[in-house]
Amino acid sequence: MTQTSERTQQQAVATDGLRVTGVRKSYGPVPVLRDVDLAVPAGALTAVVGRSGCGKTTLLRLIAGFDRPDAGTVTIDGRPVAGPAGVLSPEARRIGYVTQEGNLFPHLTVAANIAFGLPRRARRARGRVLELLELIGLDAGHAKRYPHELSGGQQQRVALARALAPEPGILLLDEPFSSLDVELRESTRRAVADALAAAGTTTVLVTHDQTEALSLATRVAVMRDGRIVQEASPAELYRHPVDRGVAAFVGDVVVLPATVCGGVAQCALGGLPVAAPAAEGPATVLLRPEQIALDGGDDGVPAHVVDVEYYGHDAVVRLTLGAACQVTARCPGYALPAVGAQVRLAVRGEVGVETGLG
Missing domain, CATH: 3.40.50.300 (P-loop containing nucleotide triphosphate hydrolases)
Incomplete structure (x- = not known):
């Protein structure tokens, strides 16, 4: 043999x-x-x-x-x-x-x-x-x-x-x-x-x-x-990380306070579908920066571009939604918004949540 x-x-x-x-x-x-x-x-x-x-x-x-x-x-x-x-x-x-x-x-x-x-x-x-x-x-x-x-x-x-x-x-x-x-x-x-x-x-x-x-x-x-x-x-x-600690360890994460009702998390980015069954009530939304699109159209959430970090293949964009809320999005390097521009945000796909948290 x-x-x-x-x-x-x-x-x-x-x-x-x-x-x-x-x-x-x-x-x-x-x-x-x-x-x-x-x-x-x-x-x-x-x-x-x-x-x-x-x-x-x-x-x-x-x-x-x-x-x-x-x-x-x-x-x-x-x-x-x-x-x-x-x-x-x-x-x-x-x-x-x-x-x-x-x-x-x-x-x-x-x-x-x-x-x-x-x-x-x-x-x-x-x-x-x-x-x-x-x-x-x-x-x-x-x-x-x-x-x-x-x-x-x-x-x-x-x-x-x-x-x-x-x-x-x-x-x-x-x-x-x-x-x-x-x-x-x-x-x-x-x-x-x-x-x-x-x-x-x-x-x-x-x-x-x-x-x-x-x-x-x-x-x-x-x-x-x-x-x-x-x-x-x-x-x-x-x-689908089990908590925000895991989410943050394996990649960039956007964390927002929310309220879960009927499988939808209501937060500053609108009503977002939840990836897994979650208890209703106060929660924290977990999503990835690449899920946030800057071309949300008329139904998108208005936001203001405050900073852009360009990496060639993509860019990290920091935005404010009103006076107290800031989020980070990731967009392709060929589609950079200008600092100071007004955009409309939409979230693609489902999001994770931690429930019972404000």
């Missing part, structure tokens, strides 16, 4: 992915994780996002086996690796781990770095290294280079290939692109995402970059104060 067919068989058997249930972790008297539940389907990429100190890296370390949970279980491909029955060592979990530094061995070539995690006999087989180089978008000529001869993005790709070489059941990515500049970060993360999809590897990406999470992951989990407060598809998370 060929190595490729063996890998296909292993991937077909490993269908359960990763499951974290009721995990808690404290360091001394300080709780870091509080009853965390997370399910990552086999072959999927789930991003865990949150502000510094919310518990993201601690969760990753518990999955990897570097730390032991105080309570709860961690299961990989249907096999418990941490829980009341005991804890498997990191090396027994079939986990790949990539950090933001990559941590390549400077004295080894690219080929030797990639082959490092393979059994000794397999390290001499050039085929697996070339296969992985192709997977990460580097040609065979890179095999004899040393890390200092590579760009930062190329180093991160090689670190990924090294992690994938022993065919891990789970791959953990801890802020893997944060040390790269913006242009290199975008190209590298796309190459990494393509490689992971091609390999069918179950992956957990930890990042504080919401754009990165929304563009790469199939599911996104938002952590706050040691808990996962929402887990959803990127589109669901962005369009």
